[in-house]
Amino acid sequence: MxxxxxxxxxxxxxxxxxxxxxxxxxxxxxxxxxxxxxxxxSREIVLQPVLRSPLTLSSAGVSREYLELMTRDTAILTLDRSPGSLDYWMKSVLEIVSPRAQGKIKADLLEIVNEQRGSTISQYFQIQSMEIDTANLRSTVTGKLNTVVGQKVVSSDIRTFQFNWEYSGLSLKLIGFGMVQPEKKKGGLS
The missing domain is CATH 1.20.5 (Single alpha-helices involved in coiled-coils or other helix-helix interfaces)
Structure with missing residues (x-):
C-alpha cells in the first residue's frame, strides 16, 4: 500500500x-x-503642442514639422548672440550637437567666442524663409542678419545658413552648420 x-x-x-x-x-x-x-x-513619442498641433516623433524618420521647429530654434540659438551671454550660448549650442561633431563645432564656437569676448558687438537674426529636406536631413534658413555695435545697427544683410542633422533612435542632433555663400552670376555684369 x-x-x-x-x-x-x-x-x-x-x-x-x-x-x-x-x-x-x-x-x-x-x-x-x-x-x-x-x-x-517604430517607436513614437507624442510631444505636447509646441505651436499649432501635437508633434509626434518616430524611429521611422524625422517629420517635416519637427525638423522645421528644430531648425527655427537652432537658427535663432546659433545666430543670436551678445558678448554677455557667450558662455551660455556656446554651452546651449553644444547640447544639441551630435557627439561625433562636438570637436569641430566646439573649435569653431571657441573661435567666435574669443573674437567677440570683450567687444560690444552683438548680432540677431530675423528669419524670412526656410527650406526643409527631410530625406537628406538638411535645412536652409534665409533671413536678415543684423550686426549691432554698442546700440547702433552697423549692418543688416540678407544671409542664408544651412544646418545638417543626423537622426538616431528618436534623437535629432546637429552635425554642422554655416553660411551659404551666394552664387555668382555667370556672364554679364555682377
Missing part, C-alpha cells in the same frame, strides 16, 4: 514538474515574441 501511495505521489510531482516546464517554455516564447516586436516596431 505504501508503495502505491509513493508511486502516486511521484507521478503527481512529475506532472507538476512537467506542467511547470511547459509553462516556463510558453512564457519564454511570449517574452521572445515581445522582444522581437519591440525591436522591429
Amino acid at each position: 505504501e508503495f502505491s501511495y509513493q508511486h502516486a505521489q511521484s507521478q503527481r510531482i512529475l506532472r507538476q514538474r512537467n506542467m511547470l516546464g511547459v509553462t516556463a517554455l510558453v512564457l519564454a516564447g511570449v517574452v521572445a515574441l515581445l522582444l522581437l516586436f519591440s525591436v522591429t516596431r
Whole structure:
C-alpha cells in the first residue's frame, strides 16, 4: 500500500514538474515574441503642442514639422548672440550637437567666442524663409542678419545658413552648420 501511495505521489510531482516546464517554455516564447516586436516596431513619442498641433516623433524618420521647429530654434540659438551671454550660448549650442561633431563645432564656437569676448558687438537674426529636406536631413534658413555695435545697427544683410542633422533612435542632433555663400552670376555684369 505504501508503495502505491509513493508511486502516486511521484507521478503527481512529475506532472507538476512537467506542467511547470511547459509553462516556463510558453512564457519564454511570449517574452521572445515581445522582444522581437519591440525591436522591429517604430517607436513614437507624442510631444505636447509646441505651436499649432501635437508633434509626434518616430524611429521611422524625422517629420517635416519637427525638423522645421528644430531648425527655427537652432537658427535663432546659433545666430543670436551678445558678448554677455557667450558662455551660455556656446554651452546651449553644444547640447544639441551630435557627439561625433562636438570637436569641430566646439573649435569653431571657441573661435567666435574669443573674437567677440570683450567687444560690444552683438548680432540677431530675423528669419524670412526656410527650406526643409527631410530625406537628406538638411535645412536652409534665409533671413536678415543684423550686426549691432554698442546700440547702433552697423549692418543688416540678407544671409542664408544651412544646418545638417543626423537622426538616431528618436534623437535629432546637429552635425554642422554655416553660411551659404551666394552664387555668382555667370556672364554679364555682377
